[in-house]
Amino acid sequence: MRPLPPLNALRAFEAAARLGSFSRAAEELGVTHGAVSRHVQTLEQFLGAALFRPQGRGRVPTERAAVYLAEVSAALDRLGSATERMREPATVRTVRVSIVATFAMRWLIPRLSAFQIAHPRVEIRLVTSTEAVEHLQDEFDVAIRRHAMHRPGYVSRHFLADPNLPVAAPALLARCPVATPADLLQAPLLHSDSKPNAWLEWFRAAGFSSRQLPTGGQRFENYFFALEAALRGLGFAVGALPLVADDLAAGRLVAPLAGPIFVSEGYHVLYPANRSNGTVMQFVDWLVAEGARVDTAPA
Known part of the structure; x- marks a missing residue:
């Protein structure tokens, strides 16, 4: 038996977390504010963990709940798509995409609506994984x-550049001003196990030797957590510009230094070499075009 929570509780949590409001979730679901609150409490009891924390007059998802939200949203989307396929079994085509969770949440999902509008009968099924594709x-x-x-x-094709440089919340920058790369040697730094060498690469690009590099700072299992911590003012993170561009444009994050910028191999898409699946190539071609359209230069 799978340990599945009640579907109504999941729907209430997903709507409240996505919309940022219990009241708006109640309107969308056609229930009362109290019903949404009770469903969220039921899910919290089922999971044994808080899903929201106070912020101002409202409540926002916790860091763990934000990651859970991405999975729940994708699962509900898949459930809805599966239901549609049962109604019209021959009309929906599926593209199964293996993807790292942080990239899915911060880059692909915010852009997927454009693909769905252009290809309404194609379902993009995201499965998060960090495992090497050969395994x-x-x-x-x-x-x-x-x-x-x-x-x-299969063919591997580059589709998006990956420039990286330090970013922080404006409030932290006001308390801990940074004018030169050397200032970051004494600043609170955020690390992640999924990008363990990010600060090492940046400081080397700035001309520092390994012996000069700071060894402290908070460490998170997932890069998504490090970026969320940066947004909350906990420290400076090395921001992959494709993943933080929206936050920089909105002023939620600031890049205090114009450089140096270190660039990784960039994001690649792997697809069948024979190109026999036209639906797969529709998605790949859209992905490459979207990557070329995105401006990854720092603001």
């Missing part, structure tokens, strides 16, 4: 990773 056991049509990939019968 993946799950079936997939397309894989997206932050490096070139190698798998027999």
Whole structure:
């Protein structure tokens, strides 16, 4: 038996977290504010964890709940798509995409509506994974990773540049001003296990030796957590510009230094070499075009 929470509780949590309001979630779901609150409490009891924390007069998802939200939203989307396929079994085509969770949440999902508008009968099914594609056991049509990939019968194609530089919340920058790269040697730094060498690469690009580099700072399991911590003013993170561009444009994050910028291999998409699946190539071509359209230069 799968340990599944009640569907109504999941729907209430997903709507409240996505819309940022219990009242707006109640309007969308056609229930009362109290019903949404009770459903969220039921889910919190089921999970044994708080899903929201106070902020101002409202409540926002906790860091763990934000990650859970991405999975729940994707699961509800898949459930809805599966239901549609049962109603019209021959009309929906599926592209299974293996993708890293942070890139899915911060870059791909915010842009997927454009693809869905252009291709309304194609379902993009996202399956998050950090495993190397040559070892993946799950079936997939397309894989997206932050490096070139190698798998027999597939082609790896670069589609998005990945420049990186330090970012922080404006409030932290006011308390801890940074005018030169050396200022960051004494600043609170945020690290992640999924990008363990980010600060090392940046400081080396800034001309510092390994012996000069700071060894402290908060460490998070996932890069998404490090970026969320930066947004909350907990420290400076090395921001991959494709993933923080919206936050920089909105002023939620600031890049205090224009450089140096270090660039990784960039994001690549892996797809079948024979190109026999037209639906897969529709998605790949859109992905490449979207990557070329995105401006990854710092603001």
